[in-house]
Amino acid sequence: MTLKGKKVLVLAADMFEDMELLYPLYRLREDDATVTVAGLDDQPVSGKKGHGPLPVDTTVDGLSADDFDGLVIPGGFAPDKLRRSDAVLDLVRDFDTAGKPVAFICHAGWVPISAKILKGRRATSVGAIRDDMVNAGVDWVDEATVVDGNLISARTPDDLGPWMKAVIAAL
Numbered sequence: 001m002t003l004k005g006k007k008v009l010v011l012a013a014d015m016f017e018d019m020e021l022l023y024p025l026y027r028l029r030e031d032d033a034t035v036t037v038a039g040l041d042d043q044p045v046s047g048k049k050g051h052g053p054l055p056v057d058t059t060v061d062g063l064s065a066d067d068f069d070g071l072v073i074p075g076g077f078a079p080d081k082l083r084r085s086d087a088v089l090d091l092v093r094d095f096d097t098a099g100k101p102v103a104f105i106c107h108a109g110w111v112p113i114s115a116k117i118l119k120g121r122r123a124t125s126v127g128a129i130r131d132d133m134v135n136a137g138v139d140w141v142d143e144a145t146v147v148d149g150n151l152i153s154a155r156t157p158d159d160l161g162p163w164m165k166a167v168i169a170a171l
Contacts, residue, residue, distance in 0.1 A: 003033035006171050009068045011036045011058055011088060011111070017076030017170035018047035019157045020105050022053070024064055024072045027164050033171065038063060040085055046074050060087040070171050075106025075126065075156075077142070085112035093117060096150065101170040103152040105112050105163055123153040 008028050021037075028035050037047055040057035046052030065071070065163060071092065073079065074134065082088045092115035095102050104112060109125035112118050119137030125148045133140045144159040145152065145166050152170055154163035 003028060003031040003168065003171055006033045006069045007067065008033050008035050008070045008072060008171065009063065009076075009091075010072045010074070011082055011091075012037050012045045012054065012062065013081040014045050015048045015077035015106070016045060016074045017078075017083070018049040018077060018087055019160060020049065020074035020108070021078075022051060022143075023150055024074070024164060024167070028072075028168075031168060032084050034110065036068070040081065040088075045078070052169075060085060060091060063087070063091060065091055065098050066098060067098035068095075070101035070167065071095045071103065071157040073102070073108040075103040075108040077107070079088075079108045079110040080093065081103075083111045089115045099150050101150050102149050102154055102169060103154075103163070103167045103170075105154040105159070106156055109138075109153065113138075118151075121151055123151055123155045125153060125156050125165040126156055146167070 001097040044053030106126040113136040122139040145162040
């Protein structure tokens, strides 16, 4: 399968879960997608396990969901920083409203929770934020990957394979 011509936005902040950003980044590029890594500012980001510094291509300010075919939100501690950004939350809502894939894994469920797009939807996450997901109105299930319309969620790095297969299929 080729993703030539597809544009994917990956959100990044310090303390991202290393494999949850790096695997999608390289896997999507391997299938010829154009991947843009956007940070909260123009500074490189580092993973919680030491990968980095990873340069960002741009900042989230001024980006539009209209310019991309899908969104990937890696987990780790980065989602707690990302969800405090109005620009990030606006982007997530815009991707969702447009019906474009919004893929999130592990703790990244915090971002769509804060964007208020999960109520009444089915999704998964790392067990540590299950209560947060349920309290946001999610029909939470303990499965490797859950697809609910344009939402594609996964639990942990162990689920990267099926998660990325679902992301690629959605794109």
